[in-house]
Every structure is written in structure tokens, then in C-alpha cells.
Amino acid sequence: MEQAQNWLNDFLEQSTPREAALEETADGERDTLYNFGMLDEDSKREVRRKLLKAVAIPGHQVPFASRDLPIARGWGTGGLQVTLALIEPHDILKVIDQGDDASVNAVNLRRLIQKTTGVEITSDTLEATIIQSRHRIPEELLRDDQILVLQVPMADPLRWVEPAVERATEMHAEADYGPMWVYMYESVVRTGDMNISSQYPVMVAERYLMDPSPIPRYDVPRLHRAETLYLFGAGREKRVYAIPPYTNVAPLEFEDYPFTTEHNPQQHCEKCGANDTFLTSHYLEGQSGRWAYFCSDTSYCDKRTSNQSVIREESR
Amino acid sequence: MNEPMIPASVATKNWVLKANNLTKRYGPGCAYCESLTGPEHNTSRCPVCGTVTACASVNFELDKGEILGIVGESGSGKSTLMQLVHLSLPATNGQLLYKEEPTPPFSILSPGCISPPDGVQSSFLVPPSSVLDLLALDKFARRVFRNRHLGIVHQRPELGLNMNFTVGGNVAEKLLLAEWRNVGQIRQRTAHLMDLTELPPERIDDDPHTFSGGMLQRVQISKALSNNPAVLLLDEVTSGLDLSVQARVLDLIRRIQWELKITMLLVSHDLGVIKQLASRTLVMKNGQVVESGLTDQILEDPQHPYTQLLVSSAL
Numbered sequence: 001m002e003q004a005q006n007w008l009n010d011f012l013e014q015s016t017p018r019e020a021a022l023e024e025t026a027d028g029e030r031d032t033l034y035n036f037g038m039l040d041e042d043s044k045r046e047v048r049r050k051l052l053k054a055v056a057i058p059g060h061q062v063p064f065a066s067r068d069l070p071i072a073r074g075w076g077t078g079g080l081q082v083t084l085a086l087i088e089p090h091d092i093l094k095v096i097d098q099g100d101d102a103s104v105n106a107v108n109l110r111r112l113i114q115k116t117t118g119v120e121i122t123s124d125t126l127e128a129t130i131i132q133s134r135h136r137i138p139e140e141l142l143r144d145d146q147i148l149v150l151q152v153p154m155a156d157p158l159r160w161v162e163p164a165v166e167r168a169t170e171m172h173a174e175a176d177y178g179p180m181w182v183y184m185y186e187s188v189v190r191t192g193d194m195n196i197s198s199q200y201p202v203m204v205a206e207r208y209l210m211d212p213s214p215i216p217r218y219d220v221p222r223l224h225r226a227e228t229l230y231l232f233g234a235g236r237e238k239r240v241y242a243i244p245p246y247t248n249v250a251p252l253e254f255e256d257y258p259f260t261t262e263h264n265p266q267q268h269c270e271k272c273g274a275n276d277t278f279l280t281s282h283y284l285e286g287q288s289g290r291w292a293y294f295c296s297d298t299s300y301c302d303k304r305t306s307n308q309s310v311i312r313e314e315s316r
Numbered sequence: 317m318n319e320p321m322i323p324a325s326v327a328t329k330n331w332v333l334k335a336n337n338l339t340k341r342y343g344p345g346c347a348y349c350e351s352l353t354g355p356e357h358n359t360s361r362c363p364v365c366g367t368v369t370a371c372a373s374v375n376f377e378l379d380k381g382e383i384l385g386i387v388g389e390s391g392s393g394k395s396t397l398m399q400l401v402h403l404s405l406p407a408t409n410g411q412l413l414y415k416e417e418p419t420p421p422f423s424i425l426s427p428g429c430i431s432p433p434d435g436v437q438s439s440f441l442v443p444p445s446s447v448l449d450l451l452a453l454d455k456f457a458r459r460v461f462r463n464r465h466l467g468i469v470h471q472r473p474e475l476g477l478n479m480n481f482t483v484g485g486n487v488a489e490k491l492l493l494a495e496w497r498n499v500g501q502i503r504q505r506t507a508h509l510m511d512l513t514e515l516p517p518e519r520i521d522d523d524p525h526t527f528s529g530g531m532l533q534r535v536q537i538s539k540a541l542s543n544n545p546a547v548l549l550l551d552e553v554t555s556g557l558d559l560s561v562q563a564r565v566l567d568l569i570r571r572i573q574w575e576l577k578i579t580m581l582l583v584s585h586d587l588g589v590i591k592q593l594a595s596r597t598l599v600m601k602n603g604q605v606v607e608s609g610l611t612d613q614i615l616e617d618p619q620h621p622y623t624q625l626l627v628s629s630a631l
Contacts (some may be wrong), residue, residue, distance in 0.1 A: 174459045179478065181492035182485045188499050189484065189521055255498040 028116030037084040040117035043067050047085035048238070049229060054242040059204025061155050061172070065117060066238040071185040076109055077235025079151035083113060083132045085145065086231075092120045094128035097137040099278070099296035107120070123299045126311065135198070137219040139277050139300040141311045142228035144245055155234035155241070157211040177209050181252065190256050197262070203250045204243060212249075218261045218278040222313070223249040256263040269295045272304035276312075330581050331415065333378040333401070333547055338410035340396050343367025345408075349433065355601040355622060370396040372603045373410070378547065383573060383619040385594025385611060387587060387626070393603040394583045398551050402468050403450060404456040412450040414465070416546060463493040467540025471552035473532035474540065477524055483510075483535050484520035490542045509538040514567060524525055530561035532588060534568065550582045568590055587630040591615055593607065599623045 003203055028035065037044060041215040050064035069077045087093065092201065093113060097106035101123040109132065122128050125138040132149040142148060158168040161179040171177065180201060187195050194200075198214040202223065203213070210222060213232055221241055228244040245248060268275035272291045278301065279293040295301035303310050341349065353360055353369050361368050371393045377584040378384050386394050392516045399405035401412065450461060467490075470476040477486045487506045488496075496502050507517040513534040524532060535555055540548055550569065554562040570593060573580060584590055590597055590611060597614050599607040599622065607620040 069553070161355045176459055176493075178489045178493040179481075182481050185488050185492060185499060185502065186481060186485045189482070189503075253497075256500050259442070299470050 001076075011080050033114050034116045036089070036117055037087055038069075038112070039081065039084050039093040041068060043081075044085040047081050050240050050294070051082065051085070051242065053243050054240050055229070056233070057208075058244055058247045059208030059210040059241060061239040063238055064240050066235045068086055069235070070112070071108070073236040074153060076132075077107060078233030078237075078240070079132050079134070079149045079235075080109055080112070080233075081235060082149045082231050082240060083130060083235035084116070086149075087113065087117055087119060087130060089117070089119060091117075091129045092122050093117075094125060094131045094138075096131070096136060096138065096297075096299070097134045098280075099138070100298045102298065108305075117314040119139045124303070125297075125299055131269075135214045135216075136278070136296060137222050139295070139310075139312065140295040142226065142311050144229075147229050147231060149216070149231045149233060152211065152213045152232045152234035152239075153236070154199070155211060155232070155237045155239040157199070157209050170236055172208060180209060184252050188254065194253075194257065194259070200259075201252050203252065203260065205247050205249075210241060210243075210249075216262060216278055217251075217259070218263055220249075220259070221261070222253050225249075267293045269293060269301060271295065272301045274301070274304060275303075325614050331377040332380050333581075334411075334413040334415075335374055335401070336411040336413065338371055338400055338412060339369070339408045340371040340393075340400055340405065341367050341369050341408045347617050349529070352438070353602065354604050355606050355620075358595050358602065360393070369603045371400065371407075374598075374600075374605055376598055376605070376608070378579055378581060380579055381573075381577045382505040382592045382596065383582055385590040385597040386581070386600060387585065387590050387597055388600035389585060389626075391602075392600040394585070394600055395551060396582050396603075397600070398468075398512045398549055398581065401547075402466060402549055403453075403462050407451050407562055410451065412460075414448045414450050415446075416465075416547075417555050438582065463490060464543055465546045466549060467545035467547075467550065469533065469536045469540050469553050470547040471534055471541045471555050473524070473529070477532065481524075482521050483515075483524055483527065486535060487539045487542055488540060494543050505542065506538070510535075510543055512541070512572070514564075528561075531567060533557065537565075537568065537572070541576070541578075546575075546579060548578050548580045550563045550580060550584075552581075552584055554584070554586070562589075569593060578613045587626065588617065599626065 012210045022062070035041070044066050050062045052058065054062045062151060066077065067081060068078060071077060071080070093110070095106045095113070096111040097103040100106065110121060113119070125131065125140040125142070128146065130147050130149065131138060134151045137148065156168055158171055158180060161183050162168045162171060184194060198216050199211055200220050201209050202212050202216050202220060206212045225246050225248060226243070227245050229245055232241045234240070251259040263278070265275050267279055267280060269277065271294050274295055280296045281291050281293055284290055284292050300310060325442065328548045333608060343366055345367045346362060348364045349369055352364065353362055354372065360370060367451065374397055376384065386397060388394050400407050452460065455623040470535055471625065483504065484506045488502045491505060492500050503520065506520055510517045515531060515534050515538065517598065524535065527535065553569070554565055557565065562622055563601050566589065572578065582590065582594055594611045595613045598605050598611065599614065599620065607614060608621045614623060618627045
């Protein structure tokens with residue numbers, strides 16, 4: 001026992017002191033108390049293997065051994081594991097939450113990744129090589145050398161109509177999506193439109209029904225034949241899936257009730273003036289309090305405000 | 317697995333569906349299963365290995381436009397046979413052949429090749445003058461076939477309907493599976509079917525829980541008819557209904573058969589129902605067909621002792 005205690009004391013003396021490690025992190029170096037990317041290599045290999053399968057079968061949910069992380073399940077553990085499994089020292093990382101670089105979730109995830117990898121951090125969409133996001137796809141056009149990692153709270157779109165996981169898996173295997181279509185039909189019948197604001201179900205490569213994570217309907221068309229690799233991680237449900245570049249992605253729709261986005265060209269961002277972006281509403285306090293609209297993607301808005309060049313899809 | 321396509325030479329008669337030695341066993345089976353089970357032993361369970369032979373070498377031909385009745389006591393294998401025909405249960409052995417009139421073909425093996433409807437239901441097709449062994453299809457092709465060519469009405473509405481959807485949604489499900497993608501057309505077709513089955517079309521968006529037992533059976537019939545099935549399977553459709561409702565449902569089935577000329581397979585333990593609807597009948601006991609023939613002939617001159625007992629009990 002005494003021998004073990006001595007060994008431990010020697011080991012701690014030889015290791016980098018905790019305070020020094022934190023100082024290094026502040027200087028842009030990673031905390032050497034952790035393995036690169038925090039996860040052990042076996043865990044990272046597990047995620048990468050399952051991601052390869054996910055890329056090979058677009059839209060198919062692949063189970064993976066989701067690890068415990070120092071954040072709670074449901075706070076982006078799936079996306080975080082995908083990012084940590086893929087990230088390399090030369091990568092440039094951007095983390096956003098609902099389009100915002102400065103929200104609590106994004107800041108904390110970014111801090112964790114930066115602390116355990118020491119990679120360069122950016123808020124510029126075009127600079128980043130890996131973008132981890134929650135609930136949004138950045139406004140600027142993503143390239144084929146970038147990876148977008150989306151955090152997913154509920155991996156299976158059939159959960160709405162089939163709570164039994166085994167039965168839902170069978171339905172995916174047989175492409176038995178009748179109940180989902182009935183759900184959409186009833187949505188139209190009851191409300192006069194598809195009353196789904198986010199997590200709009202899409203058919204990937206004409207085969208698998210997929211939940212595109214809670215991105216708004218505005219972002220759904222951007223999944224179709226995109227140049228970028230989209231990876232989806234659901235830590236709580238232990239599933240990863242992917243949309244490889246140039247894959248057909250079609251939202252469920254009817255001939256007489258086509259899919260529409262929630263974009264309203266009459267509204268514009270009060271900061272940069274854009275009326276072709278996804279806007280979020282904020283209540284402005286004051287004598288005559290009112291609702292105002294701002295770009296959801298803060299990085300894009302800042303670039304426009306400071307007259308920097310931005311790259312958009314021509315069709316939008 | 318056998319080849320799904322069968323040479324056309326077997327298809328000379330006017331049948332739609334043909335079962336050859338259709339067998340379903342639950343258990344490993346042994347050399348004594350065949351000799352120690354069946355009506356002569358009054359059991360379906362093999363005393364040696366415990367295997368239950370729910371259906372043993374059942375043969376029948378279902379002719380186009382006819383109603384074939386299957387009658388027997390509880391545990392005789394009627395419902396198992398129905399599930400085998402509905403392709404919802406894998407068979408242990410045998411063939412289930414399907415023949416259909418040719419219409420523009422499309423592949424059954426590729427989901428992307430399923431053509432959308434143009435107001436008239438397209439068919440899941442085999443090349444002209446050929447026959448398909450349904451039991452040799454893979455799971456996906458079976459599901460496609462089931463959705464496009466078979467309709468089923470279960471004894472209990474909860475088995476055939478999703479009680480979380482509206483009545484219209486339930487009827488629409490088969491249309492949506494057949495690639496109907498126009499809400500207006502779907503609702504038009506649903507309302508027409510509800511009218512056909514004597515349901516008030518204005519209740520199309522009502523919850524199934526607000527419907528009576530007889531009405532739910534009619535909703536099931538509407539759903540089963542929605543894709544103009546080649547074969548309609550009726551599994552104890554009138555059980556659990558009171559006599560007046562039973563009579564109305566039977567009248568409805570008879571009228572639909574008369575008007576639409578749909579081929580039907582009717583399972584019942586009630587000889588009265590069989591007598592009213594079926595032109596030919598199979599009598600089953602302990603997983604085997606003990607007698608088959610014209611319904612009137614079976615009821616008036618039963619040959620097998622079990623059939624005689626059944627007829628005398630009913631009378």
C-alpha cells in the first residue's frame with residue numbers, strides 16, 4: 001500500500017502540474033493531462049468506424065458505443081463525440097448553437113474541445129474545417145473540404161409514430177414509412193399545412209427516412225446535394241448517421257401541399273439589413289417595446305456588418 | 317430460397333391464388349410429426365418433439381371472383397393459414413402461387429421503381445402469363461405485394477387500425493403506401509370508400525374510438541378495399557358483433573363482392589356466415605384440411621365425421 005502511494009506521488013511530481021496545464025490551455029496549447037481529444041483512442045476508433053458505415057449507407061442510423069462525457073446527455077454529447085473522434089491538430093474548429101457563436105452551449109463545448117486538443121478556434125464559417133452545430137446550418141456556402149457535425153436529440157423520425165424501437169428498426173429495414181406519411185397527411189388535414197417547424201423528416205437517397213436534427217425548415221433544402229459532408233451524432237440514443245456530399249435529400253411533401261420554408265422576405269435583420277437569411281425575433285425593451293428580427297447566424301451577420309465578403313448559394 | 321418466378325405452364329386455370337403443400341410448424345420437427353399429429357390423433361402437437369403443426373400440407377385454389385370459406389374449430393389452423401396467405405407469417409414449407417392479369421410492368425425488387433398512381437391503382441406485376449411464388453419473395457417485396465395486392469379485415473379492429481390516427485388517416489394509409497401523394501385525391505377516394513361501406517363520409521376526420529364495433533369493421537373494409545386488392549382476406553369479421561350488425565356487415569360484404577367482383581378468402585368458425593357468403597369451403601381440423609368442396613354440398617352431405625359433427629352442431 002505504502003509502495004503504491006509512493007509511486008503515485010512520484011507520478012504526480014513528474015506530471016505537468018494542473019495549474020501549468022491550464023495556463024498552457026490559455027496560451028492555445030492543449031491540456032496534456034488529457035489524451036488528444038479527451039476520448040481514448042479506442043473510443044475514437046469506434047466512432048470513426050461507425051461513421052464510415054454511416055457514410056456508406058446515407059441516412060441509415062448506425063448504433064455506436066456512446067461514451068460518458070463531462071457534459072450531460074442531451075447537451076450535445078453525440079456531436080461532441082463525432083467531433084472529438086475526427087478532429088486533428090491542424091483542424092480549425094467552429095462551434096455554434098442555434099447559429100450563435102456565443103451561446104452557453106457553444107462556448108462550453110468549444111472550451112472543452114479547445115482545452116483537450118489545442119486546435120485553432122474560429123467564428124468564421126469559411127475558415128473552419130470542422131463546424132459543430134446545434135439547430136442550424138451556417139448561412140454561408142460550405143465547401144467539400146469542410147465537415148458539419150450536427151447534434152441530434154432524437155435520432156429516429158419514426159419515434160413520432162412508432163414508439164417501439166425494434167418495430168421502428170424493422171420499418172426502416174423494409175422502407176415501411178406508411179405511418180409517417182399518415183402522420184403528415186393528418187397534419188395537413190388538421191391544420192391545413194405541415195405543422196412541423198423543425199426536425200422536418202426527409203428521405204435520403206430515396207431510401208431512408210431521416211431526422212435532420214432540429215434545424216428549421218429553412219435549412220432543409222440545403223441538405224440536398226450539398227458539397228459538404230454532414231454528420232449527425234445522437235449521444236443519448238447512441239446513433240450516428242450521415243449525408244455524404246451530393247446526396248439526394250427530399251423532404252416529405254404532397255403534390256397539393258408542397259414543402260415550404262418559413263422564410264418571409266418582408267422581414268429583415270435590423271443589424272445588417274439582410275432579408276434572405278433565417279431570422280430570429282427578439283423583444284426590444286423600451287418606451288415602445290417591439291419585436292425585432294436579427295440574423296440567426298451571428299458570424300454571417302457580423303461579416304456583413306463589417307463589410308466583409310460572404311459566399312452564399314446562388315439559388316437562395 | 318426458391319425462385320420467385322414460376323414458368324407459365326402451371327397457370328392454365330382461372331385461379332388467382334394457389335397453395336401447394338402450405339405448411340407451418342412451430343418447433344424443430346421430427347420424423348414422427350407427420351404421422352402422430354392430425355385429425356385422426358386429435359392433436360396438432362407432436363408427442364415426441366413437442367412441435368406444433370399449425371398447418372399441414374394445405375392445398376387450395378382460389379378462383380378469380382369467388383369467395384372461398386375456411387371453417388373449423390378454434391386451434392384448427394384457420395387464422396395461421398390466413399396469416400400465411402397475408403404474408404405476415406413465414407411458412408415452413410410449400411408454395412403460394414399468385415397469378416394476375418398483365419398491366420404495365422415495373423420491378424418489384426427496387427423500391428425506386430414503384431410507379432405512382434394516376435388515379436387508377438397500378439399493380440405489383442409479374443410478366444404476362446407467368447406466376448409468382450409469394451413465399452420466395454424477400455421481406456421487402458412481400459411488404460410491397462401485401463400493400464398493393466392484398467386487403468385484410470381482422471377480427472379485432474385494433475389489429476387492423478391504428479387507433480391514434482383518424483378514420484380517414486387509417487383508410488389513407490394504404491393509398492399513401494401505394495405512392496398516392498395528393499391529399500385532395502386521397503380524401504376523395506376515402507370519402508368514396510366510406511360511402512361504399514355505408515359510413516358517413518362527413519366523419520372522415522373523426523377518432524376511431526368514437527365509432528361502434530360494426531362501424532370499425534366497415535372502416536377496416538374501407539381500408540382493405542382502398543387499393544383495389546386482388547384478394548381480400550376476411551378473418552372472423554363478424555365475431556363479437558350483435559346479430560343485426562352481423563347481418564348488415566355480411567350484406568355489405570356480399571354487395572361489395574357482387575359489385576366489385578373481388579376474390580375473397582373468408583375464415584370463420586360460424587357455418588352460418590360461410591353458408592351465406594362462400595361458394596366453396598375448406599373444413600380444417602388440427603392443422604389439416606379434412607374436407608373441401610362446394611359449400612352447399614358440404615352442408616347438405618358432409619362426408620368426414622368432423623364435418624358431420626360441425627354441421628349437426630350448427631343445426
